[in-house]
Amino acid sequence: MGQGSSQFTEAELEEYQELTYFTKKEILYAHKRFKNLALEKVGHNRNAKLPMDKLLSLPELRANPFGERMCLIFSSTKDGDCTFEDFLDMMSVFSEAAPKSVKAEYAFRIFDFDGDDYLGRSDLEETITKLVSPQRFSSEDMKALVNRVLEEADLDDDGMLAFAEFEHVISKSPDFANSFRIRL
Known part of the structure; x- marks a missing residue:
């Protein structure tokens, strides 16, 4: 993969693909969206957590009356702040491919x-x-x-x-x- 594949190895992408309802391409796109919410914070920090208010700036969550609850449920620390993996889990569960x-x-x-x-x-x-x-x-x-x-x-x-x-x-x-x- 080229420069656009960001900071994930092929093995990591395969693991994310096994654990979600996403393709590798969708995982990379999800990471791009996550990163764009706070480029200065995420950058190359793979363990960055975004505050709930940043996540709620996504149109899909901002328009959802349960956006805040969604962040709280998927946050691994239960404070609404999400790592990329928390974010990926949330997006995967609410993707079209999820049962x-x-x-x-x-x-x-x-x-x-x-x-x-x-x-x-x-x-x-x-x-x-x-x-x-x-x-x-x-x-x-x-x-x-x-x-x-x-x-x-x-x-x-x-x-x-x-x-x-x-x-x-x-x-x-x-x-x-x-x-x-x-x-x-």
């Missing part, structure tokens, strides 16, 4: 604001609020909407959604995979 089951797993984690491995009432309220922002529901309307979601999706009637219940609901949504996609 719906992988997208579902990460969507669930993004919507699980309290991190308890369930989507409870507060998680559902936060998710709905982000989806409809800047509109707001009255507290009565929000309660009715959350109740309706739970009536439809909470198969074991425990007042929250486990991953299996979430996955069951989205399996009925043909557009789910398309709504969780980022193009490089």
Whole structure:
């Protein structure tokens, strides 16, 4: 590979390719985009971490009401700051090539604001609020909407959604995979 192959060896590119849903060309393009977010910081520093605010300057994340949550979920240090590998993981999961089951797993984690491995009432309220922002529901309307979601999706009637219940609901949504996609 020529000068444009940046700082990756062929073996590293092959490893990234095995661990993601990207081709070598897409990996190099992802690195270029990552590097361009803070050229002065990344430069040739392979371990550089970009702050979340830099990542959120990407149009795909800036326009996404869950952009901040995505950064937090994929950040290896859980502070929203991402290394290139964190960034590559995020872009891979939301790529067109990633299977719906992988997208579902990460969507669930993004919507699980309290991190308890369930989507409870507060998680559902936060998710709905982000989806409809800047509109707001009255507290009565929000309660009715959350109740309706739970009536439809909470198969074991425990007042929250486990991953299996979430996955069951989205399996009925043909557009789910398309709504969780980022193009490089």
